[in-house]
Amino acid sequence: MPFGQQSFKKPEFIKVSDVVWDIPKTFKPGMRVPVRVIATKKLLDDMDLQVYDQASNVATLPGIQKYSFVMPDGHSGYGFSIGGVAAFDVNDNGVISPGGIGFDINCGMRLVLTNLTIDQVKPHIKALTDKLFQRVPAGVGATGFVKISKEEFKKVVEEGAEWAVKNGYGWEEDLERTELHGRADWADNSKISSKAIERGYNQIGTLGSGNHYLEIQWVKPENIVDEKLAKKWGIFPNQIVIMFHCGSRGFGHQIATDYLQVFLNVMERKYGIKILDRELACAPFNSPEGTNYYKAMACGVNMSFANRQVIVHRVREVFSEIFKQDAEKLGLHQVFDIAHNRASLEKHKVDGEVKELLVHRKGATAAYYPGREEIPKMYKDDGSPVIIGGSMETGSYLLVGTEGAKETFCSTAHGSGRTMSRTKAKKIWRGETLLKELEQKGIYVRSVSYAGAAEEAGGAYKSIDEVVEATALAGISKPVVRLIPIGNIKG
């Protein structure tokens, strides 16, 4: 089992600070850079050892800059660890790797405000959750209400959330509050397979399974950490907000699978790249295969932006119906939409020199410090909003990117990080009992399957408070508000 495996060597860490730990290049032959782990001592000790093995494998890839990073919520994943960040110099043979992006391309979080308070929503929580459960389909094979042809879907994957807004799903202002304006404009639908289209075209507006969810959350007054910024971003004590987590569904998965095959075929033969683990299959960014994947990945990015855009529209519909008021009047404005599974072409200073880097963030969120060009205008002076999804029981966070993120290529954590495999969680928790317990705690949950709920038990995750604290101590992001669920739907 991937957790707690004994067969991996525990590295000798070099302590840089209380929350920064390095694994030197001598740990494994072929490492081009050291590994840097952002974690408290406790998180460091608790991390499964395969994470360090994987991060040091990543450190051997061509073009990698400075460090192979592990965020405090790191756990082992496909090739790269989840919580892994690696930046490659595209002008110096830097690579692109599907394993460093994740199968659920552009999987991410969206946070939406309301002007409702806990007292107004509490009496309706069951009706609200039940209706959201109907309107936002969850589960592996869930299909959405947006019925479009495969030809139309090809437009979606090039236009992203803009397509959705143009077709009446959501507001123009949503795009200003979405990374990349909701559209990866380098997408090219000729680079994706018909199999991918087949898997994706009927899945817009669906959550999917696994740890994907939609939550109604409560801003407890004592959980507002940065009052000034919270206020500026429209957050007030006892407010109700909506947060959801989903991605590009089977579509992104198919794109990643397709290109893994392509890369496995050319990597060594054509480009002479030797890797330690085939799950790290990659190609030079500036190669036909690498560029094609970058354009195909963008299609996955756009599908996921469109997906979340349609879901926002459904959420607004449901709130309007239950509270018998327009969504505008209910103040259902989006705060932000941000992904944690993507590779982005960005400019960063490396040892005093500005370089064009492809930053892979897999289970890691972009945290741009104030002034960066990637931040939408309205947040530019504050730093970019960062949405960290926790487990049902432990709550979630809204953070903001800070100066220290210069050291991590503008990256921070993405969630609380698993401490055990899904299978093990299922063995320990009975979904049915868990849901009852949660209801007693004031969280009403609708789940497609009990087993699915058990996989996501809070006890299967690291403490989100500790993860967020580690990022704050490292200076890469700082908390604005902590959010507690009162209603949850999941796959």
Next chain:
Amino acid sequence: MPIPITIITGYLGAGKTTLLRRIIDETDKRIAILMNEFGEIAIDSKIIKGKNIEYAELAGGCVCCSLSGEFEAAVKEIVEKINPEMIVVETTGVAEPDALVLSIEENLPEVKLDAVITVVDADSMIRFPSLGVTGRLQIEIADVILLNKIDLVSEAQLKEVEQKIRELNNRAIIFQTKFCNVDTDLLFGLGVEHHIKMHGQHVLDVDYFAYTTKNFFVQDKFEEFLKNLPAEIYRAKGFVKFSKGSFLFNFVAGRWDLEKWEDVKRSELVFIGKGILKLKDKIISQLKAVEQR
């Protein structure tokens, strides 16, 4: 009676589709094959849309199903609509099979897990020394491993790969293959009561022997006997009689189950494994020792 279900895993390009083709070509059973999508297996037949699956009858009796809904719901639908003699599930090359096994064992009383078959690409195992998360899981959980593409590696490398596999799993039977050339009946433990087919190019060092008795076995002693079966025996099956009744028994790579059965006249057991004929006398005398006196 629950329908046996077999899971096929393996990394991208290891040879899963080749194996499926072979199964389809060789079987004379009604097998439902659940794959994540059609496409790799050419299909000219009419595709029927169900709720959680789409499916198509192939010439020869196999039914190809592609998943369009939840896995568990899809399996239930297969049992209901197709009622096959057995089900084979092909996982995607990147899937972690442990969740699937749990799901079958806990939530699907309609079926019972027969075996997890993992196709391993010998050449890749040499070229990429670090085994990823998914690759490890796939090997760890296997009952049967097809060590495929052995023609692409040297004999020394093959030994190295076998050893690497053994470090993760010393329980599974390993078949060395090229183009997955294994007698597919062996994978499922079907038809062994009669004979083991040898197809033209197959060269397999697998033997089998049978034991029949009218005596009852003592159940706890019999199970103790199973626990101590030598690792060379990877598969055994048949009927056993205990004083409390008859059971169908099925043993794969150290794991077994006994299922209540209508009364049979005799216990009949078949043992399969590599080079096991030399163990035959010892095993039969052990069996005699656990008969009721």
